[in-house]
Amino acid sequence: MPLLLSAATPATPPGAAELNLARAVLKQLVELDTSQTAGETTAAAEAVAARLREAGLPAADIQVVGPTAHKKNLVARLHGSGGRRPLLLLAHLDVVDARRADWSLDPFKLVERDGYFYGRGTQDDKSLAALWVAIVARLHREHAALDRDVILALTADEENGPDNGVTWLLGHERRLIDADLALTEGGGGELKGGRRLSLDVQPAEKSYVTFTIESKNKGGHSSLPEADNAIVHVAEAAARIHRHVFPLELGAITRAYFQRMADIEGGSVGADMRAVTATPPDAAAAARLSKTPLYNARLRTTCVPTQMQGGHAENALPQSARVTINCRVLPGHSADEVARALVGVIADPAVELAQIRSMDASPPSPLPAALLATIERAGAAVWPGTPVLPILLTGATDGRHLRAAGIPCYGLTGLFVDVDDIRAHGRDERLLVRSFIEAHDFLGRLVSALAVR
Ligand SMILES: [Zn+2]
DSSP states (O other): OHHHHHHHSOSSOTTHHHHHHHHHHHHHHHHSOOBTTTTOOHHHHHHHHHHHHHTTOOGGGEEEEOSSSSSOEEEEEEOOOSSSOOEEEEEEOOBOOOOGGGSSSOTTSOEEETTEEESTTTTTTHHHHHHHHHHHHHHHHTTOOBSSOEEEEEESOSSSSSOOHHHHHHHHOHHHHOOSEEEESSOOEEEETTEEEEEEEEEEEOEEEEEEEEEEOOOEETTSOOSOOHHHHHHHHHHHHHHOOOOOOOOHHHHHHHHHHHHHHOHHHHHHHHHHTSSSOOHHHHHHHTTSHHHHHHHSOEEEEEEEEEOSOTTEEOSEEEEEEEEEEOTTOOHHHHHHHHHHHHOOTTOEEEEOSOOOOOOOOOOOHHHHHHHHHHHHHHSTTOOEEEEEESSOOTHHHHHHTTOOEEEOOOOEEETTOOOTTSTTOEEEHHHHHHHHHHHHHHHHHHHBO
């Protein structure tokens, strides 16, 4: 009785065509190797351009642009009435290297198994790219009454490399991506043991800056040790830096984070979270929370030794020794401030501090109540009862370049990942298929709420 069956079963659930497109684009993107070693994003940008042309977008609204033949970016635009300035949907096309020998599956083949998508980029950041493509295609197909342009940008060299797509676009083709606000990676959803903890929105991130500490010495024969030793100077300085605790500082985002997280966590941890947001913060509660690396990193600037080199021969006194110090700096603080603090901690004139790369300062984006309410409404439609949590990202995304250029940016993907199963950059990277499907629903609602009048 096929007629009865089809009458009882909705033929195609709403959005199914776009979800199929999102899956197809994800497969295509994962299977195009865009790692640093491959050094190529152009093929992925071209593949998406072809998908968008197939979806009916005019060729004139689809650009594949970039500084070199291999590092191109895709930018596409849906035209709105111009009532408001554009909304930018951003994801990166490049991925961290993945070696076949390290993985139990081929990292550049999308495999669906046990409810997961496996493959390099499934968490970071090709799922988001594929979802943006499907949402843009749907808005176009539906002739959505946009009151602002919606811009899609899929870019190169977010992970590393000389041709960062966002920086290049801001510097060379800003008109293509200039926007009132942007959405990108860096805030997803937190799952723990199958429990949905929070839908995260990330309006700010820490800044990244790296120093070296170095000591030089005249050296000599190792059979005649002297009091002064370059390795010991640097090792002791590194140990002091490692033990140094930067001052506790709760900005508006981290304060809101701990206030909301207190209710989610409950118990003694929840009580500590509440106590740390008091004025003044409870020092004992802060010390207990700081034992968790993620909470510690949200509460203060951190600096940590990450690499070391020293000496030139097994049987010689070291003529030089050097340790790399990587710092993650709270918004509102400069690299110079951190350098001054480190010099004070080192407290050794035989050790010289040098900054080896510039810091991209990233002012926090405001999170107005109306925007937060819009996010909460879209979230509640898909995950009723799951709270929206503003977070300060302890890592870094391309959002910092947009913020520095005056474009407010929010890390907001709705992709739920188990907090104990984060495999971005790691082996056997994977994403729950269910997370992908639900994020498609959530982001579709959110983009409509932000751009359809
Ligand atoms: Zn990423």
